Amino acid sequence: MAEIELLVNGTRFRFDVDPQQSLLSALRDELDLTGTKYGCGEAQCGACTVLIDGQPARSCVTNAASAAGHAITTIEGIAPDGALHPVQKAFLDAEAMQCGYCTSGMIVEGVALLRRRPDAGQGEIAEAMEGHVCRCGTYPRIITALRLAAQAMKGKQG
Amino acid sequence: MSGIDRREFLQFAGGVIVLLSAPPLVAQESGRFSAHPVSDELSAWLNIAEDGTITVYTGKVEVGQNARTSLTQAAADELNVAMESVRLVMGDTDVTPYDMGTFGSRTTPTMVPQIRRAAATAREMLQDLASKAWSIDPAAVVVSNGKVLDTQGGRSATFGELTKGKKLVQRIRHDESIHPPQKWTIAGHSLPKVNGPDFVTGRHRYAADMTRPGMWHGRVLRAPAFGTTLTALDTKGVTPMGGVVVVRDGDFAGVAAARAPLAAQALAALRPQWKGTPQKSNSDTIYDDLRKRTTPVLGGRTEGTNYGSLLDGMAAATWKLERTYTVAYIAHVPLEPRAAVAEWTDGKLTVWTGTQRPFAVRAELADALHVSESKVRVIVPDTGSGYGGKHTGECAIEAARLARAAGRPVRVVWSREEEMTWAYFRPAGVIDVRSGADKDGTLLAWEFHNYNSGPAAIRTPYRVENQHIEYHACDSPLRQGSYRGLAATANHFAREVHMDELAQAAKIDPLEIRHRNLKDARLRAVLDAAAERFGWGMVKNAGIACGVEKDGYTATCAEVRVDGGGDVHVVRLVSAFDCGAVVNPDQLRNQIEGALMMGLGGALFESIGFRDGRIVNDRLSKYRVPRFSDLPQIEVLLLDHKDIPSAGAGETPIVGVAPAVAGAIFAATGVRLRALPMIPSGAVTADLVRQ
Numbered sequence: 001m002a003e004i005e006l007l008v009n010g011t012r013f014r015f016d017v018d019p020q021q022s023l024l025s026a027l028r029d030e031l032d033l034t035g036t037k038y039g040c041g042e043a044q045c046g047a048c049t050v051l052i053d054g055q056p057a058r059s060c061v062t063n064a065a066s067a068a069g070h071a072i073t074t075i076e077g078i079a080p081d082g083a084l085h086p087v088q089k090a091f092l093d094a095e096a097m098q099c100g101y102c103t104s105g106m107i108v109e110g111v112a113l114l115r116r117r118p119d120a121g122q123g124e125i126a127e128a129m130e131g132h133v134c135r136c137g138t139y140p141r142i143i144t145a146l147r148l149a150a151q152a153m154k155g156k157q158g
Numbered sequence: 159m160s161g162i163d164r165r166e167f168l169q170f171a172g173g174v175i176v177l178l179s180a181p182p183l184v185a186q187e188s189g190r191f192s193a194h195p196v197s198d199e200l201s202a203w204l205n206i207a208e209d210g211t212i213t214v215y216t217g218k219v220e221v222g223q224n225a226r227t228s229l230t231q232a233a234a235d236e237l238n239v240a241m242e243s244v245r246l247v248m249g250d251t252d253v254t255p256y257d258m259g260t261f262g263s264r265t266t267p268t269m270v271p272q273i274r275r276a277a278a279t280a281r282e283m284l285q286d287l288a289s290k291a292w293s294i295d296p297a298a299v300v301v302s303n304g305k306v307l308d309t310q311g312g313r314s315a316t317f318g319e320l321t322k323g324k325k326l327v328q329r330i331r332h333d334e335s336i337h338p339p340q341k342w343t344i345a346g347h348s349l350p351k352v353n354g355p356d357f358v359t360g361r362h363r364y365a366a367d368m369t370r371p372g373m374w375h376g377r378v379l380r381a382p383a384f385g386t387t388l389t390a391l392d393t394k395g396v397t398p399m400g401g402v403v404v405v406r407d408g409d410f411a412g413v414a415a416a417r418a419p420l421a422a423q424a425l426a427a428l429r430p431q432w433k434g435t436p437q438k439s440n441s442d443t444i445y446d447d448l449r450k451r452t453t454p455v456l457g458g459r460t461e462g463t464n465y466g467s468l469l470d471g472m473a474a475a476t477w478k479l480e481r482t483y484t485v486a487y488i489a490h491v492p493l494e495p496r497a498a499v500a501e502w503t504d505g506k507l508t509v510w511t512g513t514q515r516p517f518a519v520r521a522e523l524a525d526a527l528h529v530s531e532s533k534v535r536v537i538v539p540d541t542g543s544g545y546g547g548k549h550t551g552e553c554a555i556e557a558a559r560l561a562r563a564a565g566r567p568v569r570v571v572w573s574r575e576e577e578m579t580w581a582y583f584r585p586a587g588v589i590d591v592r593s594g595a596d597k598d599g600t601l602l603a604w605e606f607h608n609y610n611s612g613p614a615a616i617r618t619p620y621r622v623e624n625q626h627i628e629y630h631a632c633d634s635p636l637r638q639g640s641y642r643g644l645a646a647t648a649n650h651f652a653r654e655v656h657m658d659e660l661a662q663a664a665k666i667d668p669l670e671i672r673h674r675n676l677k678d679a680r681l682r683a684v685l686d687a688a689a690e691r692f693g694w695g696m697v698k699n700a701g702i703a704c705g706v707e708k709d710g711y712t713a714t715c716a717e718v719r720v721d722g723g724g725d726v727h728v729v730r731l732v733s734a735f736d737c738g739a740v741v742n743p744d745q746l747r748n749q750i751e752g753a754l755m756m757g758l759g760g761a762l763f764e765s766i767g768f769r770d771g772r773i774v775n776d777r778l779s780k781y782r783v784p785r786f787s788d789l790p791q792i793e794v795l796l797l798d799h800k801d802i803p804s805a806g807a808g809e810t811p812i813v814g815v816a817p818a819v820a821g822a823i824f825a826a827t828g829v830r831l832r833a834l835p836m837i838p839s840g841a842v843t844a845d846l847v848r849q
Contacts, residue, residue: 035360099222100357101542137755
């Protein structure tokens with residue numbers, strides 16, 4: 001066991017982790033940040049997606065200690081001021097969920113995608129989201145949501 | 159008075175309380191499979207507090223089908239209040255009335271009208287209060303926009319102002335008049351998921367996210383194969399770790415520790431000994447095995463039919479066919495695996511867990527932990543999906559055992575591998591169909607035998623005078639259970655593909671053979687609606703299927719593209735659906751789209767492999783589920799019938815996908831695929847052509 005310092009959603013946390021412990025387990029089990037979900041444990045479903053220095057990463061296969069010194073953003077920190085991020089709002093507007101369990105990962109990945117590619121079209125969105133599973137099958141709505149968000153964000157910038 | 163009356167509603171200081179007894183049909187349903195007393199049972203209840211807050215209590219649970227929203231709409235609609243004024247308490251065995259479970263698409267047809275009746279009674283009580291307070295004719299009092307209004311004198315009062323200081327309890331039966339769909343103002347509209355913001359912010363806590371003060375983390379030792387038992391357990395490796403509790407009770411062994419990694423290390427340090435012979439069947443021999451493993455059908459209900467004379471029908475037939483269809487075991491793969499947090503306080507157990515049957519899980523817990531049901535409370539947070547896969551309480555029991563031993567709350571979250579091994583599967587099945595039709599494709603004889611997959615939707619909606627239909631139960635080598643649509647998917651696949659095969663024999667169009675044999679007007683209507691939108695007859699590589707199940711009428715058209723290597727892509731699906739009066743059009747579309755996507759998995763590539771008592775593909779890297787790249791263009795047509803009571807809709811739209819895609823693959827390749835999944839490798843290969 002070793003003490004690490006993680007910067008999560010702008011806050012520094014010092015706590016003990018196991019050498020093998022995943023970032024997902026550290027966030028959920030040590031920091032009680034449960035918006036990030038476990039779905040498969042092998043980077044196949046995307047439910048555990050967080051941003052590390054702005055890049056989407058699967059926290060279930062990321063070692064917690066290795067994330068020290070990097071800025072981690074979870075779903076709880078996507079819109080830090082308490083308002084909704086345009087991607088979050090778009091998921092509501094498009095009703096892009098059923099059970100909602102995949103939603104955190106989808107939104108975090110979507111935020112990263114639209115930062116990288118503000119003009120992403122349907123094909124590019126589907127390709128970027130391929131690593132995410134929505135077992136309820138709301139894929140068409142998630143694509144609609146991300147396109148709505150892209151438009152909304154563009155409007156803001158313009 | 160039931161336990162709920164005594165324990166809970168008396169605590170309310172005042173306001174309006176409506177207790178609704180279960181209507182006879184529901185009582186019958188509830189009693190069918192359980193010994194639970196239903197005679198004096200409540201089915202729903204509602205409270206309007208002094209501050210005007212309306213709280214509705216139901217034993218149904220939310221698993222992504224958006225029942226929380228549709229039930230809130232029902233109450234708000236009946237009381238003429240904003241959605242935000244209504245709070246729905248779901249699936250909490252201490253405060254919500256007994257409910258058999260959330261399955262079978264029953265929430266809309268049974269719980270919606272009950273909540274409406276409770277709300278209608280409350281509305282009438284408020285009107286009555288106002289007419290007395292204002293000394294006016296009750297007919298002059300209306301409830302509108304969350305207020306009670308005097309239509310003559312112009313006075314108004316909030317609900318809370320009327321009930322202040324009073325405690326009014328009314329117990330009702332089931333004959334209150336409720337708003338017909340033509341008068342709906344809140345129901346019938348596309349309102350968003352009521353607690354949607356909690357999901358997009360990550361705030362909502364599923365069972366796997368629950369924490370309690372002092373909570374530990376639990377892990378469970380798993381047998382190396384089905385059919386093996388634990389004979390010895392060496393825990394010496396765990397002892398030096400400290401701060402770990404080990405529990406052994408028969409075949410159950412598990413550990414709990416303050417920190418999740420420590421629990422994992424302790425589990426790894428256990429040295430168990432197992433004995434037993436793994437079962438012989440495997441996924442390569444399963445269909446032959448099932449035929450040899452028939453057992454009497456529970457209760458003798460084969461759900462089949464037997465009339466006319468197959469012999470005469472076949473003798474008169476021009477076209478005669480005999481075919482066999484198979485469906486594989488598949489996994490539900492709810493994205494939230496089974497999870498539970500258990501806490502014992504003064505001998506009383508509280509468990510938060512994701513399940514479709516909180517009251518059944520309460521009974522399981524009481525039985526396994528040897529306590530009375532009154533000492534067990536099960537609370538179901540809105541759950542990360544179920545699809546029929548979360549009827550049971552394995553994980554809840556495990557958490558409860560560990561929590562009792564640890565003397566503190568314990569959380570157990572199943573890994574994906576545990577979920578895909580130790581839960582249960584959609585049954586595999588073999589279906590034999592023999593049919594005869596006249597020269598024009600009119601059915602004369604129909605014989606249909608389903609082995610193991612189940613009796614749901616086993617009867618044919620096509621008119622045929624000579625028929626024998628039968629479900630044969632089997633001793634399944636794998637643990638099996640409910641799944642979205644149950645066996646309706648398998649039975650529709652066999653029936654609808656067979657209709658296509660008859661059409662091929664008689665050299666008529668697949669749509670035409672259905673027209674010739676269908677009398678049901680609602681089914682014909684969805685069939686024609688789907689065909690017209692799809693452009694049937696103008697699209698190459700097209701397939702069509704239809705069916706009725708759980709009072710929902712569905713038709714599906716599919717278009718595929720098959721490239722040079724035989725790779726199959728479903729490029730377009732059109733689904734027409736009629737479930738009576740539509741409660742929430744957008745949520746209904748959402749469910750249909752989801753059912754189509756989920757249906758693609760079972761149709762094309764999902765299949766559980768097993769050998770030597772082990773699941774071969776127990777993880778997502780080995781078990782393919784539909785992804786974004788599998789998404790076809792989807793078009794959904796809703797046939798709304800305000801004059802027909804609403805049926806449930808979460809399941810039935812799945813049944814047409816596989817046969818419609820099968821028809822489209824045949825149109826594209828000339829290969830008739832009769833096994834689900836149809837293209838496990840993703841392509842129509844030489845292997846498949848030979849079959």
